[in-house]
Amino acid sequence: MNTSNQGKQIWLHLPMLALAAACLLPFLLLVISSVSDEGSILRQGYTFFPDKFGVEAYRYLWHHSQQLVRSYGVTVFITVFGTAASLLMTAMLAYPMSRQGVPWRNTVAFLVFFTLLFNGGLTPTYLIYVQYLNIKNTIWALIVPGLLMNGFNVLLMRTFFMTTIPPALIEAAQIDGAGEFKIFWRIIIPLSMPIVATVGLIQTITYWNDWFNGMIYVTDSRLFSIQNILNRMLTDIQFLTESKFNAQLGEAGANLPSTTVKMAIAVVGVLPMIAMYPFFQKYLIKGITIGAVKG
Amino acid sequence: MEPTYRLRRKNSVRKYGVLLLMMAPGLAYLLINNYLPMFGLTIAFKDYNFSKGLLGSDWVGLRNFEYLFKTEDAYIITRNTILYNFAFIILNTTFAVGIAIALNEIRSRFMSRFYQSVLLLPHLISMVIVSYLAYSLLSMETGFLNKTVLPFLGLDEISWYSEAQHWPFILTIISLWKGAGFLCVIYLAAIIGIDPEYYEAARLDGASKWQQIRSITLPLLSPIIIMMTLLAIGKIFYSDFGLFYQVPLASGALSSTTQVIDTYVYRALMNLGDIGMSSAAGLYQSIVGFVLVLLSNYAVRKFNKDSALF
Numbered sequence: 154m155n156t157s158n159q160g161k162q163i164w165l166h167l168p169m170l171a172l173a174a175a176c177l178l179p180f181l182l183l184v185i186s187s188v189s190d191e192g193s194i195l196r197q198g199y200t201f202f203p204d205k206f207g208v209e210a211y212r213y214l215w216h217h218s219q220q221l222v223r224s225y226g227v228t229v230f231i232t233v234f235g236t237a238a239s240l241l242m243t244a245m246l247a248y249p250m251s252r253q254g255v256p257w258r259n260t261v262a263f264l265v266f267f268t269l270l271f272n273g274g275l276t277p278t279y280l281i282y283v284q285y286l287n288i289k290n291t292i293w294a295l296i297v298p299g300l301l302m303n304g305f306n307v308l309l310m311r312t313f314f315m316t317t318i319p320p321a322l323i324e325a326a327q328i329d330g331a332g333e334f335k336i337f338w339r340i341i342i343p344l345s346m347p348i349v350a351t352v353g354l355i356q357t358i359t360y361w362n363d364w365f366n367g368m369i370y371v372t373d374s375r376l377f378s379i380q381n382i383l384n385r386m387l388t389d390i391q392f393l394t395e396s397k398f399n400a401q402l403g404e405a406g407a408n409l410p411s412t413t414v415k416m417a418i419a420v421v422g423v424l425p426m427i428a429m430y431p432f433f434q435k436y437l438i439k440g441i442t443i444g445a446v447k448g
Numbered sequence: 449m450e451p452t453y454r455l456r457r458k459n460s461v462r463k464y465g466v467l468l469l470m471m472a473p474g475l476a477y478l479l480i481n482n483y484l485p486m487f488g489l490t491i492a493f494k495d496y497n498f499s500k501g502l503l504g505s506d507w508v509g510l511r512n513f514e515y516l517f518k519t520e521d522a523y524i525i526t527r528n529t530i531l532y533n534f535a536f537i538i539l540n541t542t543f544a545v546g547i548a549i550a551l552n553e554i555r556s557r558f559m560s561r562f563y564q565s566v567l568l569l570p571h572l573i574s575m576v577i578v579s580y581l582a583y584s585l586l587s588m589e590t591g592f593l594n595k596t597v598l599p600f601l602g603l604d605e606i607s608w609y610s611e612a613q614h615w616p617f618i619l620t621i622i623s624l625w626k627g628a629g630f631l632c633v634i635y636l637a638a639i640i641g642i643d644p645e646y647y648e649a650a651r652l653d654g655a656s657k658w659q660q661i662r663s664i665t666l667p668l669l670s671p672i673i674i675m676m677t678l679l680a681i682g683k684i685f686y687s688d689f690g691l692f693y694q695v696p697l698a699s700g701a702l703s704s705t706t707q708v709i710d711t712y713v714y715r716a717l718m719n720l721g722d723i724g725m726s727s728a729a730g731l732y733q734s735i736v737g738f739v740l741v742l743l744s745n746y747a748v749r750k751f752n753k754d755s756a757l758f
Contacts, residue, residue, distance in 0.1 A: 161657075165550050166559065172547065173566040175625065179581040180569075182592060186584055198595025199584040246474030249467035256460050261471060266758065268478060271738045273485025274730035275713050276723060277502075280491070281484050284501060302477050333466035362574035365689065369718060383576045387583060388698050412590055419580040426572055434565050437572075441630060442637040 180427070187211070187417040191410035199416070210413035214421070220374065220382065221418070227295070228378040232360040235296045239356045240349060242302050247310035248337055253320065262311070268304040279369060294370035295378060300359055306352045309443065313348040314341065351440035354433055361426060379422045386415060492731040496723040512728035521712060525729070529708040532616070532692075533684040536623045537677060543624060544631035545673060549661055551632070552639045564636070567629030575690025578626060582618070582695050609697055612705040619706065622695060623688075631676070638672045639665060671752050678751075682744035685709060685737040709733045 178201075186199040190207035197203060214221060249255045250262055282288045282298050318341060326336045342349065364380035371377065377385070461468065492512055494505040516522050547567065554560045570578070585592045586608040594605040608614060646664045655663070687708045696706045707715075709729060716726035745758060 162555060165554050169547075169550060169554070169559075169563045173563055176566050176570055176629070179585070182584055183581060194590055198590040199587070199592050200596055242474045242477060245470040249464070249471050252464075252467060254460060255464045255467050257468075261475065264475070264478060264483075268482040270741050271486065272482060272734060273488050274727075274734050275710075276717050276727040276730045277485040277488025277491060278481070279717060280496075280502060280723075281480070281488055284498070286480070297477075297481070299481065301481070302474055304478075304482075307474070333464075334470070337470070358572060362572075362576075364574060364576050364694075369714075380574050380576050383580065384694065387576070387579055388694070416580070416584065419577055423573055423577045427569070430565070430569065430572065434568065437568070438564070438633055441633045 180423075183416055183423075184420055187413055187420045189413055191413050194412045199412075207413075209410050210417035213410055213414055214417055220377070221379075221421070223375065224377050224379045224382050225421075227292075227376060228361065228380070231292070231295045231363075231378065232357055235300060235360040236353055236356040238296070239301050239306075240353050243306050243310055243352060244342065244345075244349070245337075246302070247307045248314055248341055250307075250311045251314035251318070252323075262308075265304045265307050269308075282370065289370050290373045290376060292376060295363070295366050295376065296360075298366055298370065300356075300363060300366065306355065310345075310348050310352060313345060318344060347439070348443075350436050351443060354436050354440060358426070379418075383419060383422050386418065489727070489731050489734065491723065492727040494724075496727070508724075512724040513732070516725055516728045516732070521707075522729075522732075524704065525707055525709045525712045528705065529687055529710075530684060532619065532623075532687060532708065533680070535616075535620050536627070537680045537684075539620060539624055540627050540631055541673060541677060543628045545635050545666075545669065547628065547632045548635035548639055549665060551636055552665075553657065564629075564633065567632060569629070570626045571630045575688070575694045578622060578690075579694040579697065582622065583697070586618070609699050610701045612702045615696060615702055615705040619691060619695065623691060626691075634676070635669065635672065638669055642668050674751055675748055678744040678748045682741040683737070684740060685733050689714065 182199055182201060185201055185203065186194060187210055188206055188208055189200075189203035190205035191209060193203040193205045193207075194200075246261075246265070250258050250265075252258070278298065282294070288294045288297065322340065323336055326340055331339070362380060364378070364384045367376070367378050367381035368384060371381065488502055491502060491505065493507055493509060495508045495511075496502075497505045500506075547563075551560050551563060554563070583591070586594075588594060588605070588607050588609065591608070593608070598605055606614065608618070642665065646668075647660055650660050650664060687710050689710045692706050692708045693711045693714065696702045699706075709732075713726050713730045713733070716722045716729065720726075
């Protein structure tokens, strides 16, 4: 009995192992390519088993890291600042919507909800941000358009507040003389850490991975995020060898190990996500499950 | 009645003033980011002129739409958008449900968690990184497929980034690779929620694993499958811009099989500066998208009231 069951388990593990490999191997290829010798890559192509390893790509990045360090700074800043601002705004909109008696709360709920159904699309959004708000080539362009607050997260938080915070608790605090803002800050938020963590995580990933805003609103290389550097390097093959990126490095692109450097920068861009993944994947899975059960 | 009502409202506004103020930043953001662009959709009916702005530009009626629908583009982008989405919905759902059922059968908790985490990993990375991974496989001169796999199979190298016919497969596989793990977590959560008593009863009646899956797991899972599918159908006029723009490296040679409405709107706006065409395509997408969301929500409601969006 037991052995036949174990035999059956193998037939489950085999395809799962194959799928797991399919998910992991591309990353492995990326990492191995980045620590390969440039000459090997030119001869063999990107490969799991290069003839020769070499860290020249990383050495190159290390010596010419001005733009890269700056872009890292931009990415870290928009991720931290954007996520914090986003959480604050989302919670501050969601909490009053969850309270009985607040005037216009249903109207507000509808206004939030409607943004999930209908939108103006790229063209009017772009024109409004560029023509009327002059957001082009400012740091705000990487934080504000489309990313800062999301109707779905607002509704998710509101549902959490409504279902987990007993109204009696708020009344008790009011009797003790706490003002509304104090109640929000000292009672509601600490009690709502699961949803704050979930939305915070979603926003962190969103900001870290965003390249779209940078692509449409930013042309100034001082404001390129890591994703934008990567994006430009790949869609514009010349970028690495000719552009400002290199001019700033103060060296001709002739001896640039370009095939391995590309992969090395990609590794540098994806590394923080993968390094943090084991720590936040529990919350991520919880978040997906909450999200699926709708806001 | 009227005065007391007004008084009450006035009192409640005073009483909840702080709470109302708290909502102000969020509402201001929605106004700028969501509502102004909705009104901005009127530019689809205008001859947009940068110096005259959104309100000042001249009305041209439906001329932008005439231009759009006279071109071949309108047909190609609609066809591509819909066909890709259908393929994604069918394949991603099938795979995700299959994987979720398999994961649920695996007895080693550790391995089940491990598979779950690994399959979810692609969901976390940006499309830019995905396009690097694709490039390392597909590049003409240095790609893994051209340099290692195809020679091993005795086949000729393929110039992936200039031959459009391969891309429906490539994009579908990438969508599956990136999306199935995410969907799978949702289905797995639903399977875990099924009452174990059903399975115990089935086991007592001598049902095999396969019979249990067919007559317990799948039927109980079907409401959530149908709901997810209908919601995806509601979004069938939209596509992942990154997948269709970044991964093919924005290559013009591939546009017959990689151009979708989202990338068309972007190109018309940013590369061609054709604001009329771009906003006409955008409005076409918004309105058909809206109707589809309403219809699919209506269908979800008919099917299961609790899972409807509204």
